[in-house]
Amino acid sequence: MNYQSALLLPKIKIAAQLLGITFVLLLARLIHLQIVLQQSFYTKSQKNFLRVETTTPLRGNITDRYGNLLATNRPTTNIVWHGTGNAKLSTQQLNTLHTLSIIIGKPLLQDTQLLDQLKYAERCYQKFLIATDIPFDQLGKIAEQLTDNKNINIATHFKRYYPYKSFASHLLGYLSKIDVDIYGKMGLEKIFEDMLKGHKGQKLKTINSFGRNLSEVEIKKPSCGQHIQTTLDIELQKIVEKIFPEDLVGTFIILDPEDGSLLAHLSRPNFDPTLFLDPLQENDWLTLQEKQPFLNRAFNACYPPGSIFKLVTVSAMLENNIIRQDSCWNCQGYSEFGNRQYWCNNRSGHGLLTTEQSLAHSCNILFYETAKKVSIDLFTDYAYRFGLGQKTNIIFAEKEGLIPSTTWKKRVKKEKWWPGETLSVAIGQSYLLVTPIQIARMISAIFSGFLVTPRILLSEPICKEPLTVSLETRKFLQQSMQQVVYQGTGRGVKSVVKDIKIYAKTSTAQMSSLDKRDMGEEYLEHGWFVCYFSYKDLRPLTLVILVEHAGTSRIPAEIARNFFKDYKKMADQQMV
Numbered sequence: 001m002n003y004q005s006a007l008l009l010p011k012i013k014i015a016a017q018l019l020g021i022t023f024v025l026l027l028a029r030l031i032h033l034q035i036v037l038q039q040s041f042y043t044k045s046q047k048n049f050l051r052v053e054t055t056t057p058l059r060g061n062i063t064d065r066y067g068n069l070l071a072t073n074r075p076t077t078n079i080v081w082h083g084t085g086n087a088k089l090s091t092q093q094l095n096t097l098h099t100l101s102i103i104i105g106k107p108l109l110q111d112t113q114l115l116d117q118l119k120y121a122e123r124c125y126q127k128f129l130i131a132t133d134i135p136f137d138q139l140g141k142i143a144e145q146l147t148d149n150k151n152i153n154i155a156t157h158f159k160r161y162y163p164y165k166s167f168a169s170h171l172l173g174y175l176s177k178i179d180v181d182i183y184g185k186m187g188l189e190k191i192f193e194d195m196l197k198g199h200k201g202q203k204l205k206t207i208n209s210f211g212r213n214l215s216e217v218e219i220k221k222p223s224c225g226q227h228i229q230t231t232l233d234i235e236l237q238k239i240v241e242k243i244f245p246e247d248l249v250g251t252f253i254i255l256d257p258e259d260g261s262l263l264a265h266l267s268r269p270n271f272d273p274t275l276f277l278d279p280l281q282e283n284d285w286l287t288l289q290e291k292q293p294f295l296n297r298a299f300n301a302c303y304p305p306g307s308i309f310k311l312v313t314v315s316a317m318l319e320n321n322i323i324r325q326d327s328c329w330n331c332q333g334y335s336e337f338g339n340r341q342y343w344c345n346n347r348s349g350h351g352l353l354t355t356e357q358s359l360a361h362s363c364n365i366l367f368y369e370t371a372k373k374v375s376i377d378l379f380t381d382y383a384y385r386f387g388l389g390q391k392t393n394i395i396f397a398e399k400e401g402l403i404p405s406t407t408w409k410k411r412v413k414k415e416k417w418w419p420g421e422t423l424s425v426a427i428g429q430s431y432l433l434v435t436p437i438q439i440a441r442m443i444s445a446i447f448s449g450f451l452v453t454p455r456i457l458l459s460e461p462i463c464k465e466p467l468t469v470s471l472e473t474r475k476f477l478q479q480s481m482q483q484v485v486y487q488g489t490g491r492g493v494k495s496v497v498k499d500i501k502i503y504a505k506t507s508t509a510q511m512s513s514l515d516k517r518d519m520g521e522e523y524l525e526h527g528w529f530v531c532y533f534s535y536k537d538l539r540p541l542t543l544v545i546l547v548e549h550a551g552t553s554r555i556p557a558e559i560a561r562n563f564f565k566d567y568k569k570m571a572d573q574q575m576v
Helices: 003-036 038-047 091-104 112-123 136-145 187-191 193-197 234-243 273-277 282-289 306-319 355-360 365-371 376-385 406-412 419-426 436-448 471-486 514-519 554-575
Strands: 050-055 069-082 127-131 152-161 175-178 181-184 201-207 213-220 250-255 262-268 328-331 334-337 340-343 351-354 450-452 464-466 501-509 526-534 541-547
Touching (some): 069 112, 091 127, 112 127, 152 273, 181 193, 234 554, 250 436, 306 365, 306 376, 306 436, 306 526, 334 365, 355 365, 355 471, 365 419, 436 471, 471 501, 501 554, 526 554, 541 554
Antiparallel strands (some): 050 201, 069 152, 175 181, 201 213, 328 351, 334 340, 450 464, 526 541
16 A cells, blocks of 8 residues: 555545445434324325315304293305406406496495405405395395306305394393304303304315315314203393383393292393494494493492382391381481481471381381481391392302491491491491392392392202291281382382282482482482282282482382383283
8 A cells, every 4th residue: 555545545434434424314314204204294295285174053042931032043145256266357257246246235346455355366266255144135136147157156154143132132142253253252142152152063175286175075063052041031021121211221120039030131221232243343332332231230230229228127127126017107307316307208297107107108217216226237137138238149240239337337448337327228328239139139038038049041940048037027028018009109000000919119219419419410319119019820020120310219110110011911911
């Protein structure tokens, strides 16, 4: 071996080693790609020509107690352009779009942005939604003039439908679109979203490199959502919606006192759930918000109970032997306490009244005089016994309200409870706040003897707890409420419907000092009318009407009177 070869040999060895290492690396990489990553690349290659498309199931129906549809689905017809792969729109296609534009009244060729989208869809074998929810007359013209057009496809879908529009809208709720999916945003539509929405299906589509659909196979069938049957009675709901004036703000509840079924429910102002099925303009949304139509005033708004609370006060006094049923009270229009005059609702005075008559005429003097002798905590105890100041456990969101006590005031207001404040609580004022559904539960309990949990689904269990007030006291309250409609503040109601048994209580609940009444509607008192009623052999029901800033209880009483007229007509027709 010569000197030159000796120098070259190590270099050859190094080159051979590098070549060997390179080969090993290439071989390892090839094995990794071909064997280790085989499934991953296969999946990716499949996606080049396979597409999985989800299919939306029918949403479950919501019905009343008799199966009448309150929320369902209706078919809607859409016009879709199917691209066929042309580089540009042909003269024939432009004529088709011109004809279609005239039929549906939409400028398909004049709108540059819309036309560009159509051109793209045509070039890339894509679908483009031209119009939705086509009326039947337009659909007929399209079928007649554009028969067998390969670009025009008539597609049927299903859209949520509320046959009675705004009826019971706070209970039913509404739907909202998030990305491409529809979700319940309020009420039953939200609470039972998982039950109502069903399960999506899937289709496997084969497409070419241009996006053209070659074939499709259903790999998973969609399953419809479950139906929900409510306790509502649409015939009662119709009456409630009809007789409650559109321009008033408030709520109307009809409750079955035995099983807690909510038979009718209105919170005014309300809304039409159909509005949210399509995109809502910002200005329309802001206008809608001004009147707080989404506030459920039956469950989520708190009000002073006013004279309705006198039923609680009397119960506490009778059961603690502070007064007797046959006690008499002389009303001269006011009561004095702490160098201040506490006025009756009749400033001229009622004269001599029994305890029963004091309730019937809503005279304040009995309550002022007895409140001087007791602690606020006695009223607190009995308010809780009647279910006030605590949630009813209905499935909807609800407020607790407020029942004041010495402990509460010290903790929250950082001051002692003053005896004069007890006089205001005795007639349902001061810090007292309740929800209308709590009042409905309380009135029911006076007649049934138990607090029932309000329910909205027929499938919900019936839950009751004993009312810890004696039968003797309850009977006295019933007699007093009967006298309200015979000779007291609610006698105007009974004069119209004499054959309906009505046990009622009216209330005018102050929101501010009476000196401010002339400063605007927002300072006027809330008006209440609550009752337990029965007609012939029909099941007794509980009714609660609240009108915000009515200034008097005569307005809700007038609404109740109109309700009883229509209720009697409806009941008589059903009995035939």
